[in-house]
Amino acid sequence: MTDPTPGAVLRGAVDLSSLRSRPAAASAPAASDAAAAGAEPSLVFDATDETFGQVLELSRSVPVVVDLWAEWCGPCKQLSPILEKVVTELAGRVVLAKVDVDANPQLAQGFRAQSIPMVVALIAGQPVPLFTGAVPEAQVREVFGQLLQLAAQHGVTGTVPVSEPTDDAEQPHEPELPPLHQAAFDAIEAGDYASAISAYEAALAENPRDEDARAGLGQVRLLARVQEADPGAVRAAAAASPLDVTAQLAVADLDIAGGHVDDAFDRLLELFALLPGDDRAPVRERLLELFGLVGDADGRVIRARGRLASLLF
Incomplete structure (x- = not known):
């Protein structure tokens, strides 16, 4: 990502000027509009070609992380839950804008998204490249920590208010993964793609009809091949x-x-x-x-x- 040392200048080979003047849709998650309406903007939201002008404005008060993804992209599905988890834990100090590149070609072009998942930050309307490809949770946390330092250096220190859950029993719980699937997921988070591949292969050996394991195996094989390319x-x-x-x-x-x-x-x-x-x-x-x-x-x-x-x- 951009060098987070004191006095660093925000930079990035991204031209978002064509998106600044777009009319903001009523559903765009601008913090000021949400506050005026008595509502709280979401920490994780979808951004589109039409609503991106408000996302840029939001980045003047709180750092915005942009996740460029697609439904068919296996590595995107590995990375997105990690991004959402870390953003949620930061409790309003960062928000996450998710951009489906297939549905929003102008944003994909504006960010020059030649490979996805691609993660970029916005600070005061300026893009800050973070990383491309699925990365382990520990690396995401490290990069986000650097992002917050950089944002503070540029005076972007606002937060988005977050509602506290009133009843833990009402919160949905993720279903537990089968043991080999969980082992594969843990290995992916640790950046150990060889172990993830082995776990999915073992799951398929146990049940050749396990389509989730087959899909996961293809995704992690692709991730392993392109990660260091x-x-x-x-x-x-x-x-x-x-x-x-x-x-x-x-x-x-x-x-x-x-x-x-x-x-x-x-x-x-x-x-x-x-x-x-x-x-x-x-x-x-x-x-x-x-x-x-x-x-x-x-x-x-x-x-x-x-x-x-x-x-x-």
């Missing part, structure tokens, strides 16, 4: 070697993680068509894995499956 180097290697299966698979992973689903499928299908029969197996396997991540009912998957079938027969 250098996008520039990966794409350069693929451009230099169009028939290098490993290089092309790596770019497809980045495209899927960044929401460029059709690009990933097109790349792998074109590679599949060019390769001799004996070299096609890894590409087909990766396509099937990515189909499962995006979802069999997704139109992009249906089209890509049709193209793959035509290449096979």
Whole structure:
């Protein structure tokens, strides 16, 4: 994230100027409007292309963390609960704005969201890049601590009022995960993706019909592959070697993680068509894995499956 040392200047390669002048929707969570209405703004809320002007205004009084995500993105589903948990524990010192990049293309473009999950902060209307990809809870806490220091240096020290629960018995409780699923989740939080993969594989060995484990396995495998990848180097290697299966698979992973689903499928299908029969197996396997991540009912998957079938027969 931006250097949190005293006197640091807020900066980021993000142009949000086109979103500042948008009319604010009635439901946008501006703290001042909520107070005037006698209501309390939520600590976690959805932000859209239309309501983002108010989100920018809110960031002048309290730091706003922006979570850019998508429904099909496995790593997003691992990270979002961690962000919500840490924001809730900070009790109004930070709020979380969730942006569905598929539904809000102008925000995705404004933040230059080439890979998701992407997490950015707003302080006094200015963007502060935090991190890309799912990260362990301990790292989220550390980054948020630095964010609060940076916000204080720039005079953004307000809080959002938080209602105290009146009856613990009324609070919903998360259902307990099966032991192997819990082990996988704990390993993901610790950044130990190899152990998470092993736990999901063990769950599938016990019950091959465990679709949650199958989905989790695909998600954490993708997360492990892209977590340390250098996008520039990966794409350069693929451009230099169009028939290098490993290089092309790596770019497809980045495209899927960044929401460029059709690009990933097109790349792998074109590679599949060019390769001799004996070299096609890894590409087909990766396509099937990515189909499962995006979802069999997704139109992009249906089209890509049709193209793959035509290449096979």
